[in-house]
Amino acid sequence: KNEVEQSPQNLTAQEGEFITINCSYSVGISALHWLQQHPGGGIVSLFMLSSGKKKHGRLIATINIQEKHSSLHITASHPRDSAVYICAGRESNFGNEKLTFGTGTRLTIIP
Amino acid sequence: GAVVSQHPSRVICKSGTSVKIECRSLDFQATTMFWYRQFPKQSLMLMATSNEGSKATYEQGVEKDKFLINHASLTLSTLTVTSAHPEDSSFYICSANRFRAGNSPLHFGNGTRLTVT
Numbered sequence: 001k002n003e004v005e006q007s008p009q010n011l012t013a014q015e016g017e018f019i020t021i022n023c024s025y026s027v028g029i030s031a032l033h034w035l036q037q038h039p040g041g042g043i044v045s046l047f048m049l050s051s052g053k054k055k056h057g058r059l060i061a062t063i064n065i066q067e068k069h070s071s072l073h074i075t076a077s078h079p080r081d082s083a084v085y086i087c088a089g090r091e092s093n094f095g096n097e098k099l100t101f102g103t104g105t106r107l108t109i110i111p
Numbered sequence: 112g113a114v115v116s117q118h119p120s121r122v123i124c125k126s127g128t129s130v131k132i133e134c135r136s137l138d139f140q141a142t143t144m145f146w147y148r149q150f151p152k153q154s155l156m157l158m159a160t161s162n163e164g165s166k167a168t169y170e171q172g173v174e175k176d177k178f179l180i181n182h183a184s185l186t187l188s189t190l191t192v193t194s195a196h197p198e199d200s201s202f203y204i205c206s207a208n209r210f211r212a213g214n215s216p217l218h219f220g221n222g223t224r225l226t227v228t
Contacts, residue, residue, distance in 0.1 A: 043219040
Protein backbone atom coordinates (compact mmCIF):
# COMPACT_ATOMS: atom_id res chain seq x y z
CA LYS A 1 0.00 0.00 0.00
CA ASN A 2 1.37 3.41 -1.03
CA GLU A 3 1.94 5.89 1.75
CA VAL A 4 0.44 8.63 -0.43
CA GLU A 5 -2.59 7.75 -2.50
CA GLN A 6 -4.43 9.82 -5.04
CA SER A 7 -7.82 9.48 -6.61
CA PRO A 8 -8.94 9.31 -9.26
CA GLN A 9 -6.06 8.00 -11.35
CA ASN A 10 -7.62 9.36 -14.51
CA LEU A 11 -10.20 12.08 -14.92
CA THR A 12 -11.80 13.38 -18.09
CA ALA A 13 -14.14 16.35 -17.92
CA GLN A 14 -15.73 18.95 -20.11
CA GLU A 15 -14.38 22.47 -20.25
CA GLY A 16 -15.89 24.57 -17.49
CA GLU A 17 -16.45 21.74 -15.04
CA PHE A 18 -15.35 21.92 -11.42
CA ILE A 19 -12.55 19.44 -10.78
CA THR A 20 -11.55 17.76 -7.53
CA ILE A 21 -8.49 15.57 -7.05
CA ASN A 22 -7.98 13.85 -3.73
CA CYS A 23 -4.85 12.88 -1.84
CA SER A 24 -4.67 10.75 1.31
CA TYR A 25 -1.49 10.02 3.18
CA SER A 26 -0.46 7.72 5.97
CA VAL A 27 3.01 9.13 6.68
CA GLY A 28 3.84 11.92 9.07
CA ILE A 29 4.45 15.04 7.05
CA SER A 30 5.52 18.61 7.66
CA ALA A 31 4.00 19.86 4.42
CA LEU A 32 2.11 18.61 1.41
CA HIS A 33 2.86 19.73 -2.12
CA TRP A 34 0.67 19.76 -5.19
CA LEU A 35 2.59 19.54 -8.45
CA GLN A 36 1.56 19.82 -12.07
CA GLN A 37 3.41 17.83 -14.73
CA HIS A 38 2.84 18.77 -18.34
CA PRO A 39 3.06 16.30 -21.25
CA GLY A 40 6.64 17.35 -21.97
CA GLY A 41 7.63 16.28 -18.48
CA GLY A 42 8.31 19.60 -16.81
CA ILE A 43 6.99 19.93 -13.26
CA VAL A 44 5.59 23.05 -11.69
CA SER A 45 4.99 23.42 -7.98
CA LEU A 46 1.42 24.63 -7.46
CA PHE A 47 1.01 24.70 -3.69
CA MET A 48 2.76 23.89 -0.48
CA LEU A 49 0.38 23.36 2.43
CA SER A 50 0.82 22.61 6.07
CA SER A 51 -2.67 23.60 7.16
CA GLY A 52 -5.92 25.13 5.96
CA LYS A 53 -6.48 26.33 2.45
CA LYS A 54 -4.66 28.18 -0.30
CA LYS A 55 -5.95 29.74 -3.50
CA HIS A 56 -4.16 30.79 -6.65
CA GLY A 57 -6.28 31.89 -9.56
CA ARG A 58 -8.68 29.07 -10.42
CA LEU A 59 -6.83 26.58 -8.24
CA ILE A 60 -7.66 25.88 -4.61
CA ALA A 61 -5.87 23.44 -2.32
CA THR A 62 -7.05 22.32 1.09
CA ILE A 63 -5.58 20.07 3.73
CA ASN A 64 -7.05 18.40 6.81
CA ILE A 65 -4.20 17.37 9.06
CA GLN A 66 -6.36 15.30 11.42
CA GLU A 67 -7.83 13.29 8.57
CA LYS A 68 -4.55 13.22 6.61
CA HIS A 69 -6.30 14.31 3.49
CA SER A 70 -5.80 17.03 0.92
CA SER A 71 -7.79 18.11 -2.12
CA LEU A 72 -6.94 20.12 -5.19
CA HIS A 73 -9.83 21.91 -6.88
CA ILE A 74 -9.91 23.57 -10.28
CA THR A 75 -12.76 25.93 -11.01
CA ALA A 76 -13.92 26.71 -14.56
CA SER A 77 -11.58 24.07 -15.99
CA HIS A 78 -9.90 24.72 -19.32
CA PRO A 79 -8.14 22.43 -21.81
CA ARG A 80 -4.81 23.98 -20.80
CA ASP A 81 -5.36 22.47 -17.33
CA SER A 82 -4.84 19.04 -18.90
CA ALA A 83 -1.83 17.58 -17.14
CA VAL A 84 -0.82 15.08 -14.48
CA TYR A 85 -1.35 16.36 -10.96
CA ILE A 86 0.80 14.89 -8.24
CA CYS A 87 0.62 15.28 -4.49
CA ALA A 88 3.74 14.76 -2.43
CA GLY A 89 4.27 14.68 1.30
CA ARG A 90 7.40 16.14 2.83
CA GLU A 91 8.63 14.13 5.81
CA SER A 92 8.47 15.56 9.29
CA ASN A 93 12.16 15.58 10.22
CA PHE A 94 13.61 19.04 9.73
CA GLY A 95 16.49 18.96 7.30
CA ASN A 96 15.25 15.75 5.71
CA GLU A 97 13.41 17.06 2.71
CA LYS A 98 12.55 13.65 1.30
CA LEU A 99 9.25 13.55 -0.50
CA THR A 100 6.80 10.70 -0.83
CA PHE A 101 4.87 10.99 -4.07
CA GLY A 102 1.39 9.95 -5.00
CA THR A 103 0.92 8.09 -8.25
CA GLY A 104 -0.61 11.09 -9.97
CA THR A 105 -3.96 11.97 -11.50
CA ARG A 106 -4.08 12.35 -15.26
CA LEU A 107 -6.57 15.13 -16.02
CA THR A 108 -7.97 15.70 -19.50
CA ILE A 109 -10.26 18.64 -20.17
CA ILE A 110 -12.23 18.38 -23.38
CA PRO A 111 -13.15 21.60 -25.19
CA GLY B 112 10.95 33.57 -9.59
CA ALA B 113 13.41 30.84 -8.85
CA VAL B 114 14.52 28.76 -11.78
CA VAL B 115 16.22 25.41 -11.99
CA SER B 116 17.83 24.65 -15.32
CA GLN B 117 18.44 21.07 -16.42
CA HIS B 118 20.52 20.13 -19.43
CA PRO B 119 20.26 18.39 -21.80
CA SER B 120 16.51 18.05 -22.23
CA ARG B 121 16.87 15.03 -24.46
CA VAL B 122 19.77 12.70 -25.17
CA ILE B 123 20.22 9.56 -27.20
CA CYS B 124 23.32 7.52 -26.59
CA LYS B 125 24.72 4.13 -27.45
CA SER B 126 24.85 1.29 -24.99
CA GLY B 127 28.06 1.34 -22.97
CA THR B 128 28.63 5.07 -23.12
CA SER B 129 28.25 7.56 -20.27
CA VAL B 130 25.89 10.50 -20.13
CA LYS B 131 26.14 13.55 -17.88
CA ILE B 132 23.07 15.54 -16.87
CA GLU B 133 23.43 18.96 -15.26
CA CYS B 134 21.10 20.65 -12.83
CA ARG B 135 21.67 24.31 -12.05
CA SER B 136 19.90 26.66 -9.70
CA LEU B 137 19.97 29.96 -11.57
CA ASP B 138 19.06 32.55 -8.98
CA PHE B 139 19.43 30.90 -5.59
CA GLN B 140 21.85 28.75 -3.67
CA ALA B 141 20.88 25.12 -3.27
CA THR B 142 22.55 23.10 -0.55
CA THR B 143 20.46 20.11 -1.50
CA MET B 144 19.36 18.82 -4.87
CA PHE B 145 17.33 15.74 -5.57
CA TRP B 146 17.51 13.41 -8.53
CA TYR B 147 14.44 11.52 -9.62
CA ARG B 148 13.66 8.94 -12.23
CA GLN B 149 10.29 8.48 -13.85
CA PHE B 150 9.15 5.60 -16.02
CA PRO B 151 6.24 6.11 -18.42
CA LYS B 152 2.94 6.66 -16.66
CA GLN B 153 4.53 6.20 -13.26
CA SER B 154 5.27 8.67 -10.54
CA LEU B 155 8.63 10.11 -9.60
CA MET B 156 11.08 7.86 -7.80
CA LEU B 157 13.81 9.44 -5.73
CA MET B 158 17.22 8.15 -6.76
CA ALA B 159 19.51 10.18 -4.56
CA THR B 160 19.93 13.31 -2.53
CA SER B 161 22.83 15.47 -3.60
CA ASN B 162 24.49 17.51 -0.86
CA GLU B 163 26.90 20.32 -1.65
CA GLY B 164 30.39 19.49 -0.52
CA SER B 165 29.65 15.96 0.63
CA LYS B 166 28.74 12.56 -0.73
CA ALA B 167 25.31 11.97 -2.15
CA THR B 168 22.81 9.82 -0.31
CA TYR B 169 21.41 7.08 -2.51
CA GLU B 170 18.07 5.38 -2.16
CA GLN B 171 17.90 1.64 -1.70
CA GLY B 172 18.39 -0.19 -4.95
CA VAL B 173 20.17 2.66 -6.74
CA GLU B 174 23.75 1.79 -7.69
CA LYS B 175 26.03 4.62 -6.67
CA ASP B 176 28.78 3.48 -9.02
CA LYS B 177 26.40 3.55 -11.95
CA PHE B 178 24.69 6.84 -11.17
CA LEU B 179 27.49 9.19 -10.16
CA ILE B 180 26.45 12.40 -8.49
CA ASN B 181 28.63 15.42 -7.98
CA HIS B 182 27.49 18.58 -6.19
CA ALA B 183 30.60 20.71 -6.30
CA SER B 184 28.97 24.11 -5.81
CA LEU B 185 25.82 25.62 -4.37
CA THR B 186 24.37 26.05 -7.85
CA LEU B 187 25.34 22.89 -9.72
CA SER B 188 24.74 19.18 -9.33
CA THR B 189 25.50 16.61 -12.01
CA LEU B 190 24.24 13.08 -12.54
CA THR B 191 26.36 10.81 -14.72
CA VAL B 192 24.84 7.59 -15.97
CA THR B 193 27.86 5.36 -16.54
CA SER B 194 27.99 2.47 -18.99
CA ALA B 195 24.42 3.11 -19.98
CA HIS B 196 22.15 0.24 -20.96
CA PRO B 197 18.77 0.30 -22.69
CA GLU B 198 17.05 -0.33 -19.33
CA ASP B 199 18.47 3.02 -18.15
CA SER B 200 16.26 4.74 -20.69
CA SER B 201 13.96 6.92 -18.64
CA PHE B 202 13.04 10.47 -17.72
CA TYR B 203 15.41 12.00 -15.18
CA ILE B 204 14.47 15.15 -13.30
CA CYS B 205 16.13 17.18 -10.59
CA SER B 206 14.79 19.50 -7.95
CA ALA B 207 16.49 21.97 -5.68
CA ASN B 208 15.85 23.61 -2.32
CA ARG B 209 16.95 27.04 -1.32
CA PHE B 210 19.86 27.32 1.09
CA ARG B 211 18.63 27.19 4.70
CA ALA B 212 15.06 27.72 3.66
CA GLY B 213 13.56 24.92 5.74
CA ASN B 214 10.17 24.05 4.38
CA SER B 215 10.73 25.86 1.10
CA PRO B 216 8.76 25.41 -2.12
CA LEU B 217 10.01 22.94 -4.67
CA HIS B 218 11.82 23.98 -7.81
CA PHE B 219 12.17 21.40 -10.56
CA GLY B 220 14.23 21.24 -13.69
CA ASN B 221 12.45 20.44 -16.95
CA GLY B 222 13.84 16.95 -17.01
CA THR B 223 16.07 14.93 -19.31
CA ARG B 224 14.70 12.17 -21.49
CA LEU B 225 17.43 9.58 -21.91
CA THR B 226 17.24 6.96 -24.63
CA VAL B 227 19.92 4.29 -24.74
CA THR B 228 20.13 2.37 -27.99
